[in-house]
Amino acid sequence: MDRRAVLIGFLSAAAVRPSLAQEEFGTQSGRVKLETVASGLDHPWSLAFLPDGRMLVTERNGQLRAITAAGELSEPIRGLPEVSAVGQGGLLDIALHPQFPSNRLVFLSFAEPRETGNATSVMRGRLSEDATRLDEVKVIFRQQPSASGGHHFGSRLVFDRTGALFVTTGDRNRLRQLVQQTDNHIGKIIRITEDGGIPPDNPKPQGWLPEIWSMGHRNLQGATLHPDTGALWTVEHGARGGDELNRPEGGKNYGWPLISYGKEYSGARIGQGRVMEGMEQPVHYWDPSIAPSGMVFYTGDKYPGWKGNLFVGALVQTHLARLLMQGDEVVEEEQLFKGMARIRDVRQGPDGFLYLVTDEGAPDGRILRIVPA
Template identity: 55%
Template structure:
């Protein structure tokens, strides 16, 4: 059959382009061995970026060029949803994350982030809208947040959206690559994580409210490009990872008002010339990472696993990797985070998003062939 290739070490076959096919991939666990199968539920999407589950089990998926689609659990892909605003689909920019309102069952509201074109360039923005999943359209689209600068360039937009347990929305914002020094400036949204209410207003308990020269929506600063974020299932605190340059990809516990160092304190090195960036890897006023990767794996997507489908995985943190084309499983023991194992290396897909589904299984978006993947127990 055209397009098939062997998955090394297991004798299974990948037949690209077919829906609901199974990669017979045996993944060795660091504890007891537990095989998993990778099922390709849907394929043919164009640079899929984010995945969220609707109450009926269908998935709302964003494609970076500016489309949203609904994908059924059986792999049926809808036509594009109408009403998505224009996006700046250049470089790493475009239509990015999407999440449901905590009250979606009654308000049918979604929130999504995107690179918004402006007269000067583009900026990361967040909109809310009412979704009609049957008519495939958005209505009442409203921009509730936008970065206060909109430079040219196509890199480092962030942007993950996470609702806290209090109903406020965290938004991760990149440093836009050529403007990395602004990550340390509290009058700029570049290289920040902000916390807003669902209407875009500022919660009064944000750490910089009332501080002269600081934007009140800022929650934390000194970030480079956060493309994965999730709430810790026990503490409810926000965790996030971010890309480092040639080393220094980080996982951080995001605490209010803290400085996470970029570009002054980092494990990263300059591209091409390889010299160290900043002053070093530690400073008293900078929050150290809970884990860092050198060399960089190019992380994207992030989810804590709270189900019971896979033996030994409960409580693990899963992170997709674009550069190394794998799924990393991390564990927290004695207050320390370590990488427990690397999964799906034989599959060779750029993992963009990682989500736990209502079935208790892990679902992935991968960019290599534009697919929705599901991990099934073996």
């Protein structure tokens, strides 16, 4: 077995299914509590922290809401485009412009209805001072081609340190035959400017669309920057096993669907095995699958022993994965809050605490904050 798949010192945070009625949860580094910051949400997908202490949260049904410091939900913010809220599709990720305090620009990814189905798109708009509407709304990226169905939209948004925007996409499940072609956006990471243009330092492999950063991906639902290097890190869903943690580099091919550490849901082999010349290996993979979604490197000091760790939400395995890193290698993994809920996203707040987004329908979708016990 590949050593990256070996969980050195694998630890389960709880032996039984926890609930929020419990005051404390044991972890390898001490005891913590979960506080409910907001509830009553319908499949919340992502959140962003505003400078005034409020949060913006997306709901998959197409609604964007503000949350006060007291946990009160606003009415849906006006001005958003129509979304295709079908299956895994809907209103997805959110990112604030790096200069949000001065320009109030908000970026959202969503499944956009098209004449031939739907596909991942990215819009931007200017949030009003009272956070009740988006003005000057403009779609800056449209994944091509579109397809019918409700699977594998991606989709995370991350600004890098130059101000360019990474957009992760999926293979739409039924379009995997297009992933290894370079004239489309299926199973790719895209890198664009804030206006949807092409950054001049994008990779330029022959035949690639100029907005493509990397290729060979299945369904990327987590992305973040490394706090020291500024490099992009991602997680993506495998099929039956083979979820991957990657550090995607510009101009490189990450193999899907020609190589994979997973299998088809039928049990059949995928592609040509695990290794192929010219294709990159994952930093780490999960088998069985955890269905990773949302990720962040923790840089705060609120929790002993957690600084520098990578946190990844798990949907199918319903936990928060804490990955201890040594350089670019995962050397230990701990499962926190196992069995509690599907964790759609994890973010570090400006207060230094970690926040979780649970993927539950109304009225059970919640924003949770982890605090030391």
